[in-house]
Amino acid sequence: MRLLLHPGHAKCGSTSIQRAIIRNRPGLADNRVVVPDPHLRLPGDAGFDPHGETPREFFRQVMENGGDTTSLRSRLASWQESPLWRDATFVISAENLINHLMGPIGEGIHRVLAEYFDDVQVIYYIRRQDDYLLSAWQQWGFKEGKSFAEYSQEALRRANPHYLAVGQAFGRLYGAAHVTVRPLQAEALRGGELLTDFFAHLVEDPSTLSFNQDRSNLSLNxxxxxxxxxxxxxxxxxxxxxxxxxxxxxxxxxxxxxxxxxxxxxxxxxxxxxxxxxxxxxxxxxxxxxxxxxxxxxxxxxxxxxxxxxxxxxxxxxxxxxxxxxxxxxxxxxxxxxxxxxxxx
Incomplete structure (x- = not known):
């Protein structure tokens, strides 16, 4: 089994990618690309939700349970046993898969993923830090009563975001050759565009898929x-x-x-x-x-x-x-x- 793992980062195009994944579930399945539902169920499984979100909630529960990976192992074992998808590529997109990455909870989750798949390719998108901090403040920081100047100064003290540390951690977990880091700049993206770049990892011709280019996850002015x-x-x-x-x-x-x-x-x-x-x-x-x-x-x-x-x-x-x-x-x-x-x- 092959896995394309998209672990976020938040505010780096994740919502656009996830909406496109969900929108194109049927077309991807025609190409032997499987998008599990929020509970890591596959097409053909009882209760599979063809319109469900990506499995952020599943991984959140694993983390809140102290990193107990029993449920994750159970789902992945059922994937291995399914005759429908043995030669398929699976897609998991969840921003919280960079959470706890430097500790036993996050590392434990990724060790299990590495164990169950023959090949894991990690695609990790980033954006320049000034853009990131402004977007993060518009999403979260102002709600704490912080001006942008206050929020960005605090982020600088914490050296946030930690792109290099995250990229290197994935390299240790899956092998450096299996990790791709792409900045959200046209010069770095195939076709000069995020969704074309992402789906080129999955299908030969991304133009056959349906992309909604409207702004996702709107921010307040x-x-x-x-x-x-x-x-x-x-x-x-x-x-x-x-x-x-x-x-x-x-x-x-x-x-x-x-x-x-x-x-x-x-x-x-x-x-x-x-x-x-x-x-x-x-x-x-x-x-x-x-x-x-x-x-x-x-x-x-x-x-x-x-x-x-x-x-x-x-x-x-x-x-x-x-x-x-x-x-x-x-x-x-x-x-x-x-x-x-x-x-x-």
Whole structure:
């Protein structure tokens, strides 16, 4: 049996890959590529969910059970015994498979996977750290009441994200020749695009599959995140997405609240983040993708306005503009609602 293992990293295209995997389950099966359901069941197994997510939840339960791999071994043994899929390629995509990677729980899970498969290929996507930290803050950090500056400074102290350590750990577990690390840059991706690159590991012609190129896992506008960070108690925890989902339903995903803001990040902050990781990034590039120029992935970007006073004023102006438009949109929505719908229950 062959396994293509996609263990994340979070905020590095995982949602796009997983949605495409689920969307293309039938077409992949026609190519002898099997995508298990959330409980690691296969097509033909009792209770198999053809529309189910990838098995993050299964691995979460294994980890919460102290790394007891009994259930994992049982499922993989049933895969080995299935006459339908003996010559198939299996696909497992789950961001939490980098969790506990340096400890006995994570290592135990991966030792079991290595034991049951004749061939394991690991594909690990990364993104430059300034992009990653901004996206992670928009997903989680602002909900803790942290500004982006505060969040990124804390991340630098913890040397997060740990791409090199993760790549090397997978090399020790599966063999260095079985680990591919790809930065999310067009120069490093087959066809210049994430999904084409990923599915080229599975089928001869990825263009035969169906890809939805719409934005996945929408983030709130970073200027809006800075505003929300000032409201303590607004979120139950960092995974609380109720406000975002309500805004999507109410205003639509095309609203300015979900707009990317190219000029949000201070160029000096971006340089500081990338300089902090430069030595590690050089080792990462040399070990895993030496054919891709270092500067193409990790080099400085075109600087925007660099004067701190001017940038501060521009940021305040943009935040105020956003607030005014959001208030306008919500007032227009309220005016359009019937009187009864506006009254409290």
């Amino acid at each position: 970073p200027f809006f995140c800075e505003i929300l960070a000032g409201y303590q108690g607004l979120f139950r925890d960092i995974h609380d997405d109720r406000l975002k989902q309500r805004l999507i339903r109410t205003l639509g995903a095309g609203n300015e609240l979900f707009q990317r803001e190219r000029d949000f990040m201070d160029p000096e902050m971006a340089r500081r983040i990338m300089a902090h990781h430069r030595e590690e990034n050089a080792r990462l590039q040399q070990q895993f993708f030496p054919h891709v120029p270092f500067e193409a992935v990790f080099g400085d970007r075109d600087a925007g306005e660099s004067d701190p006073a001017v940038r501060g004023r521009l940021s305040r102006d943009r935040a105020e503009q956003l607030q005014r438009r959001v208030i306008r949109d919500l007032l227009e929505l309220l005016q359009s609602m019937p009187e009864g719908a506006r009254s409290p229950a």
